[in-house]
Amino acid sequence: MTNRLVKHIQNLLPDFTAGEKDLSPFITTRVVKKDEILLRENEPCDALYFVARGCLYLYYEHHAVKQVIHFALENWWITDYKTFAMKGPAVYSIAAMEDSELIVINRQQYEALLNQYPMVALYFNTIHERAYGAALLKQKTYATTTKEDFYKYFKNTYPDILARIPDPIFASYMQVNLEELVQLKQSGVS
Template sequence: MLQVLESHILKLVPELKDSIDRIIPHFSIEEFKKDEELLTENMSCERLFFVCQGMLHLYYTYSEEKHVIHFALENWWLTDYKTFPDVKPATLGIAATEDTTVAVISKRDYDALLLAYPLLAVYFNNIHQRAYGAALHKQKIYATISKEDFYSYFKNTYPELYQRIPGHILASYIGISLETFKEFEAGYIS
Protein backbone atom coordinates (compact mmCIF):
# COMPACT_ATOMS: atom_id res chain seq x y z
CA MET A 1 0.00 0.00 0.00
CA LEU A 2 2.90 2.39 0.51
CA GLN A 3 3.40 2.23 -3.25
CA VAL A 4 0.15 4.24 -3.59
CA LEU A 5 1.73 7.03 -1.55
CA GLU A 6 5.01 6.75 -3.41
CA SER A 7 3.22 7.08 -6.76
CA HIS A 8 1.26 10.07 -5.52
CA ILE A 9 4.37 11.90 -4.32
CA LEU A 10 6.26 11.22 -7.55
CA LYS A 11 3.28 12.28 -9.67
CA LEU A 12 3.28 15.72 -8.05
CA VAL A 13 7.04 16.11 -7.54
CA PRO A 14 8.95 13.77 -9.87
CA GLU A 15 12.22 15.38 -8.74
CA LEU A 16 11.95 13.30 -5.53
CA LYS A 17 12.58 10.06 -7.47
CA ASP A 18 16.14 9.68 -6.16
CA SER A 19 15.02 10.28 -2.54
CA ILE A 20 11.74 8.37 -2.42
CA ASP A 21 13.33 5.14 -1.08
CA ARG A 22 14.54 7.11 1.96
CA ILE A 23 11.24 8.99 2.43
CA ILE A 24 8.73 6.13 2.33
CA PRO A 25 10.10 4.18 5.35
CA HIS A 26 8.97 7.06 7.59
CA PHE A 27 5.36 6.00 6.95
CA SER A 28 3.47 3.03 8.32
CA ILE A 29 0.29 1.38 7.08
CA GLU A 30 -2.77 1.09 9.31
CA GLU A 31 -6.20 -0.35 8.60
CA PHE A 32 -9.45 0.91 10.10
CA LYS A 33 -12.90 -0.63 9.97
CA LYS A 34 -15.95 1.39 8.98
CA ASP A 35 -16.89 3.86 11.80
CA GLU A 36 -13.58 3.29 13.62
CA GLU A 37 -11.98 6.45 15.03
CA LEU A 38 -8.49 7.49 13.91
CA LEU A 39 -8.51 10.69 15.95
CA THR A 40 -10.95 11.81 18.62
CA GLU A 41 -11.57 15.30 19.85
CA ASN A 42 -9.20 16.25 22.69
CA MET A 43 -6.74 13.48 21.73
CA SER A 44 -3.21 14.76 21.07
CA CYS A 45 -3.06 15.41 17.33
CA GLU A 46 0.32 14.06 16.30
CA ARG A 47 -0.38 12.06 13.13
CA LEU A 48 -1.12 12.83 9.50
CA PHE A 49 -3.08 10.32 7.40
CA PHE A 50 -2.88 9.56 3.66
CA VAL A 51 -5.80 7.52 2.32
CA CYS A 52 -4.47 4.60 0.28
CA GLN A 53 -7.85 2.89 0.01
CA GLY A 54 -11.25 3.81 1.43
CA MET A 55 -12.61 7.04 2.85
CA LEU A 56 -12.37 9.13 6.01
CA HIS A 57 -14.51 11.94 7.34
CA LEU A 58 -13.63 14.88 9.56
CA TYR A 59 -16.18 15.96 12.16
CA TYR A 60 -16.78 17.94 15.32
CA THR A 61 -19.23 17.26 18.13
CA TYR A 62 -21.81 19.85 19.12
CA SER A 63 -24.80 19.22 21.39
CA GLU A 64 -23.79 15.56 21.55
CA GLU A 65 -24.13 15.16 17.78
CA LYS A 66 -21.37 14.62 15.24
CA HIS A 67 -21.25 17.19 12.43
CA VAL A 68 -19.30 16.07 9.36
CA ILE A 69 -17.38 18.85 7.61
CA HIS A 70 -14.98 17.13 5.20
CA PHE A 71 -14.19 13.87 3.43
CA ALA A 72 -10.87 12.37 2.38
CA LEU A 73 -10.82 9.79 -0.41
CA GLU A 74 -7.99 7.85 -1.97
CA ASN A 75 -4.90 10.04 -2.46
CA TRP A 76 -6.10 12.67 0.03
CA TRP A 77 -4.45 13.66 3.28
CA LEU A 78 -6.29 14.36 6.53
CA THR A 79 -5.60 15.48 10.07
CA ASP A 80 -6.83 18.25 12.35
CA TYR A 81 -4.76 20.93 10.62
CA LYS A 82 -5.50 23.43 13.39
CA THR A 83 -3.80 21.35 16.08
CA PHE A 84 -1.31 19.16 14.15
CA PRO A 85 1.38 21.87 13.75
CA ASP A 86 1.77 22.22 17.53
CA VAL A 87 0.66 18.70 18.56
CA LYS A 88 -2.21 20.09 20.60
CA PRO A 89 -5.45 18.37 21.62
CA ALA A 90 -7.61 17.86 18.55
CA THR A 91 -10.65 20.07 18.06
CA LEU A 92 -11.91 17.74 15.33
CA GLY A 93 -12.25 13.99 15.03
CA ILE A 94 -11.53 11.63 12.16
CA ALA A 95 -13.42 8.39 11.50
CA ALA A 96 -13.45 5.80 8.74
CA THR A 97 -16.48 6.24 6.49
CA GLU A 98 -15.82 2.76 5.10
CA ASP A 99 -13.09 0.17 5.68
CA THR A 100 -9.95 2.20 5.05
CA THR A 101 -6.20 1.71 4.70
CA VAL A 102 -4.02 4.73 5.44
CA ALA A 103 -0.34 5.61 5.37
CA VAL A 104 0.52 7.37 8.62
CA ILE A 105 3.33 9.69 9.58
CA SER A 106 4.02 11.20 12.98
CA LYS A 107 4.52 14.93 13.42
CA ARG A 108 8.14 14.29 14.45
CA ASP A 109 8.89 12.30 11.28
CA TYR A 110 6.95 14.79 9.14
CA ASP A 111 9.10 17.67 10.41
CA ALA A 112 12.30 15.64 10.00
CA LEU A 113 11.41 14.76 6.41
CA LEU A 114 10.68 18.36 5.50
CA LEU A 115 14.08 19.41 6.85
CA ALA A 116 15.92 16.55 5.13
CA TYR A 117 14.05 16.81 1.81
CA PRO A 118 12.97 20.41 1.14
CA LEU A 119 11.31 19.34 -2.14
CA LEU A 120 8.82 17.39 -0.04
CA ALA A 121 7.51 20.78 1.13
CA VAL A 122 6.57 21.47 -2.52
CA TYR A 123 4.53 18.26 -2.50
CA PHE A 124 2.71 19.14 0.71
CA ASN A 125 2.17 22.70 -0.48
CA ASN A 126 0.50 21.35 -3.64
CA ILE A 127 -1.86 19.06 -1.74
CA HIS A 128 -2.72 21.66 0.89
CA GLN A 129 -3.50 24.28 -1.77
CA ARG A 130 -5.86 21.84 -3.48
CA ALA A 131 -7.55 20.89 -0.22
CA TYR A 132 -7.95 24.51 0.85
CA GLY A 133 -9.37 25.42 -2.55
CA ALA A 134 -11.88 22.56 -2.35
CA ALA A 135 -12.91 23.63 1.17
CA LEU A 136 -13.45 27.23 0.07
CA HIS A 137 -15.47 26.10 -2.94
CA LYS A 138 -17.68 23.95 -0.72
CA GLN A 139 -18.15 26.86 1.67
CA LYS A 140 -19.19 29.17 -1.18
CA ILE A 141 -21.66 26.67 -2.66
CA TYR A 142 -23.04 25.79 0.77
CA ALA A 143 -23.59 29.47 1.66
CA THR A 144 -25.31 30.43 -1.59
CA ILE A 145 -27.87 27.68 -2.17
CA SER A 146 -30.56 25.91 -0.17
CA LYS A 147 -29.90 22.64 1.63
CA GLU A 148 -32.03 20.79 -0.92
CA ASP A 149 -30.10 22.38 -3.79
CA PHE A 150 -26.83 21.49 -2.06
CA TYR A 151 -28.05 17.89 -1.79
CA SER A 152 -28.84 17.87 -5.54
CA TYR A 153 -25.53 19.59 -6.35
CA PHE A 154 -23.57 17.01 -4.37
CA LYS A 155 -25.48 14.05 -5.82
CA ASN A 156 -25.03 15.28 -9.40
CA THR A 157 -21.46 16.56 -9.09
CA TYR A 158 -20.04 13.61 -7.15
CA PRO A 159 -22.24 10.59 -8.04
CA GLU A 160 -19.56 7.98 -7.20
CA LEU A 161 -18.85 9.63 -3.87
CA TYR A 162 -22.57 9.98 -3.15
CA GLN A 163 -22.96 6.20 -3.55
CA ARG A 164 -20.16 5.51 -1.06
CA ILE A 165 -21.32 7.71 1.82
CA PRO A 166 -23.91 6.36 4.29
CA GLY A 167 -27.06 8.51 4.47
CA HIS A 168 -26.60 9.63 8.08
CA ILE A 169 -23.05 10.86 7.37
CA LEU A 170 -24.07 12.66 4.17
CA ALA A 171 -27.04 14.24 5.98
CA SER A 172 -24.65 15.54 8.65
CA TYR A 173 -22.33 16.95 5.95
CA ILE A 174 -25.24 18.74 4.26
CA GLY A 175 -26.45 20.01 7.64
CA ILE A 176 -29.84 18.31 7.70
CA SER A 177 -31.52 15.58 9.72
CA LEU A 178 -31.57 12.01 8.46
CA GLU A 179 -35.36 12.35 8.08
CA THR A 180 -34.95 15.41 5.83
CA PHE A 181 -32.27 13.57 3.88
CA LYS A 182 -34.67 10.68 3.28
CA GLU A 183 -37.33 13.18 2.13
CA PHE A 184 -34.84 14.69 -0.34
CA GLU A 185 -34.02 11.21 -1.63
CA ALA A 186 -37.69 10.27 -1.99
CA GLY A 187 -38.48 13.49 -3.87
CA TYR A 188 -35.36 13.56 -5.98
CA ILE A 189 -35.95 13.05 -9.70
CA SER A 190 -32.85 12.59 -11.85
Protein backbone atom coordinates (compact mmCIF):
# COMPACT_ATOMS: atom_id res chain seq x y z
CA MET A 1 0.00 0.00 0.00
CA THR A 2 2.78 2.40 0.88
CA ASN A 3 4.21 2.02 -2.62
CA ARG A 4 0.91 3.30 -4.04
CA LEU A 5 1.23 6.47 -1.95
CA VAL A 6 4.87 6.97 -2.96
CA LYS A 7 3.91 6.64 -6.63
CA HIS A 8 1.06 9.11 -6.15
CA ILE A 9 3.40 11.65 -4.57
CA GLN A 10 6.01 11.13 -7.30
CA ASN A 11 3.35 11.50 -9.98
CA LEU A 12 2.64 15.02 -8.71
CA LEU A 13 6.22 15.77 -7.59
CA PRO A 14 8.67 13.88 -9.83
CA ASP A 15 11.64 15.19 -7.81
CA PHE A 16 10.42 13.48 -4.62
CA THR A 17 12.96 10.74 -3.93
CA ALA A 18 11.84 9.24 -0.63
CA GLY A 19 10.67 5.64 -0.83
CA GLU A 20 8.45 3.26 1.10
CA LYS A 21 11.02 2.70 3.86
CA ASP A 22 11.37 6.45 4.32
CA LEU A 23 7.62 7.04 4.67
CA SER A 24 6.73 3.97 6.73
CA PRO A 25 7.49 5.58 10.15
CA PHE A 26 4.91 8.28 9.38
CA ILE A 27 1.99 6.10 8.35
CA THR A 28 -0.09 3.15 9.37
CA THR A 29 -2.16 0.89 7.17
CA ARG A 30 -5.69 -0.21 7.85
CA VAL A 31 -8.17 -2.55 6.21
CA VAL A 32 -11.84 -1.70 6.75
CA LYS A 33 -15.03 -3.47 5.83
CA LYS A 34 -17.97 -2.03 3.92
CA ASP A 35 -20.12 0.19 6.18
CA GLU A 36 -17.40 0.49 8.82
CA ILE A 37 -17.34 3.98 10.33
CA LEU A 38 -13.90 5.54 10.62
CA LEU A 39 -14.96 8.84 12.16
CA ARG A 40 -18.19 9.94 13.83
CA GLU A 41 -19.48 13.46 14.27
CA ASN A 42 -18.32 14.99 17.57
CA GLU A 43 -15.39 12.57 17.96
CA PRO A 44 -11.85 13.97 17.84
CA CYS A 45 -10.61 14.10 14.25
CA ASP A 46 -6.97 13.08 14.26
CA ALA A 47 -6.36 11.30 10.95
CA LEU A 48 -6.03 11.71 7.21
CA TYR A 49 -7.06 8.71 5.11
CA PHE A 50 -5.50 7.82 1.74
CA VAL A 51 -7.54 5.28 -0.18
CA ALA A 52 -5.22 2.64 -1.63
CA ARG A 53 -8.19 0.45 -2.61
CA GLY A 54 -11.92 0.93 -2.13
CA CYS A 55 -14.12 3.91 -1.46
CA LEU A 56 -15.01 6.08 1.51
CA TYR A 57 -17.58 8.83 1.90
CA LEU A 58 -18.00 11.89 4.09
CA TYR A 59 -21.41 12.78 5.52
CA TYR A 60 -23.31 14.46 8.30
CA GLU A 61 -26.64 13.70 9.91
CA HIS A 62 -29.48 16.21 9.77
CA HIS A 63 -32.83 15.32 11.34
CA ALA A 64 -31.63 11.68 11.48
CA VAL A 65 -31.01 11.66 7.71
CA LYS A 66 -27.56 10.99 6.29
CA GLN A 67 -26.38 13.82 4.00
CA VAL A 68 -23.46 12.63 1.83
CA ILE A 69 -21.19 15.42 0.63
CA HIS A 70 -17.97 13.82 -0.62
CA PHE A 71 -16.43 10.58 -1.85
CA ALA A 72 -12.85 9.31 -1.85
CA LEU A 73 -11.76 6.56 -4.21
CA GLU A 74 -8.33 5.15 -5.01
CA ASN A 75 -5.54 7.74 -4.68
CA TRP A 76 -7.83 10.26 -2.96
CA TRP A 77 -7.46 11.67 0.52
CA ILE A 78 -10.32 12.27 2.93
CA THR A 79 -10.80 13.63 6.42
CA ASP A 80 -12.85 16.27 8.19
CA TYR A 81 -10.38 18.95 7.12
CA LYS A 82 -11.77 21.73 9.30
CA THR A 83 -11.49 19.76 12.50
CA PHE A 84 -8.25 17.99 11.53
CA ALA A 85 -6.65 21.43 11.19
CA MET A 86 -8.34 22.92 14.26
CA LYS A 87 -7.98 19.81 16.44
CA GLY A 88 -11.64 19.94 17.39
CA PRO A 89 -14.54 17.52 17.40
CA ALA A 90 -15.59 16.29 13.98
CA VAL A 91 -18.53 17.92 12.24
CA TYR A 92 -18.65 15.09 9.68
CA SER A 93 -18.52 11.31 9.74
CA ILE A 94 -16.53 9.06 7.43
CA ALA A 95 -17.60 5.55 6.45
CA ALA A 96 -16.46 2.85 4.05
CA MET A 97 -18.71 2.42 1.03
CA GLU A 98 -16.72 -0.68 0.02
CA ASP A 99 -14.18 -2.96 1.67
CA SER A 100 -11.13 -0.70 1.60
CA GLU A 101 -7.40 -0.59 2.21
CA LEU A 102 -6.19 2.68 3.67
CA ILE A 103 -3.06 4.52 4.56
CA VAL A 104 -3.66 6.53 7.72
CA ILE A 105 -1.62 9.48 8.91
CA ASN A 106 -2.49 10.88 12.31
CA ARG A 107 -1.85 14.51 13.24
CA GLN A 108 1.44 13.80 15.00
CA GLN A 109 2.70 11.67 12.08
CA TYR A 110 1.57 14.33 9.60
CA GLU A 111 3.51 17.09 11.34
CA ALA A 112 6.60 14.87 11.68
CA LEU A 113 6.35 13.91 7.98
CA LEU A 114 6.19 17.56 6.92
CA ASN A 115 9.17 18.39 9.15
CA GLN A 116 11.24 15.51 7.74
CA TYR A 117 10.15 15.98 4.11
CA PRO A 118 9.07 19.60 3.52
CA MET A 119 8.39 18.77 -0.14
CA VAL A 120 5.39 16.72 1.02
CA ALA A 121 3.75 20.01 2.04
CA LEU A 122 3.75 20.97 -1.64
CA TYR A 123 2.14 17.61 -2.44
CA PHE A 124 -0.63 18.15 0.10
CA ASN A 125 -1.11 21.72 -1.08
CA THR A 126 -1.61 20.44 -4.63
CA ILE A 127 -4.06 17.79 -3.42
CA HIS A 128 -6.03 20.33 -1.40
CA GLU A 129 -6.13 22.89 -4.23
CA ARG A 130 -7.58 20.27 -6.55
CA ALA A 131 -10.09 19.06 -3.99
CA TYR A 132 -11.21 22.58 -3.13
CA GLY A 133 -11.61 23.45 -6.79
CA ALA A 134 -13.66 20.31 -7.40
CA ALA A 135 -15.86 21.05 -4.37
CA LEU A 136 -16.54 24.57 -5.60
CA LEU A 137 -17.34 23.32 -9.10
CA LYS A 138 -19.74 20.74 -7.65
CA GLN A 139 -21.44 23.44 -5.59
CA LYS A 140 -21.80 25.76 -8.59
CA THR A 141 -22.95 23.00 -10.92
CA TYR A 142 -25.52 21.80 -8.41
CA ALA A 143 -26.77 25.33 -7.72
CA THR A 144 -27.08 26.38 -11.35
CA THR A 145 -28.53 23.29 -12.98
CA THR A 146 -31.64 21.19 -12.65
CA LYS A 147 -31.39 17.88 -10.86
CA GLU A 148 -31.68 16.17 -14.24
CA ASP A 149 -28.78 18.20 -15.62
CA PHE A 150 -26.69 17.58 -12.51
CA TYR A 151 -27.27 13.84 -12.79
CA LYS A 152 -26.37 14.00 -16.50
CA TYR A 153 -23.23 16.01 -15.70
CA PHE A 154 -22.14 13.53 -13.03
CA LYS A 155 -22.97 10.50 -15.18
CA ASN A 156 -21.02 11.86 -18.14
CA THR A 157 -18.10 13.26 -16.14
CA TYR A 158 -17.64 10.46 -13.59
CA PRO A 159 -19.19 7.28 -15.07
CA ASP A 160 -16.77 4.97 -13.23
CA ILE A 161 -17.49 6.62 -9.91
CA LEU A 162 -21.24 6.57 -10.45
CA ALA A 163 -21.12 2.85 -11.23
CA ARG A 164 -19.60 2.20 -7.79
CA ILE A 165 -21.91 4.34 -5.67
CA PRO A 166 -25.03 2.63 -4.30
CA ASP A 167 -28.23 4.46 -5.21
CA PRO A 168 -29.18 5.44 -1.63
CA ILE A 169 -25.78 7.07 -1.09
CA PHE A 170 -25.84 8.86 -4.44
CA ALA A 171 -29.40 10.05 -3.82
CA SER A 172 -28.21 11.59 -0.57
CA TYR A 173 -25.26 13.21 -2.38
CA MET A 174 -27.69 14.70 -4.93
CA GLN A 175 -30.07 15.75 -2.15
CA VAL A 176 -32.97 13.81 -3.66
CA ASN A 177 -34.89 10.87 -2.31
CA LEU A 178 -34.34 7.41 -3.70
CA GLU A 179 -37.52 7.50 -5.78
CA GLU A 180 -36.43 10.72 -7.49
CA LEU A 181 -33.06 9.19 -8.33
CA VAL A 182 -34.72 6.10 -9.77
CA GLN A 183 -36.90 8.37 -11.93
CA LEU A 184 -33.84 10.25 -13.15
CA LYS A 185 -32.14 7.01 -14.08
CA GLN A 186 -35.24 5.64 -15.81
CA SER A 187 -35.93 8.85 -17.71
CA GLY A 188 -33.00 8.04 -19.94
CA VAL A 189 -30.90 11.00 -18.88
CA SER A 190 -27.65 10.57 -20.79
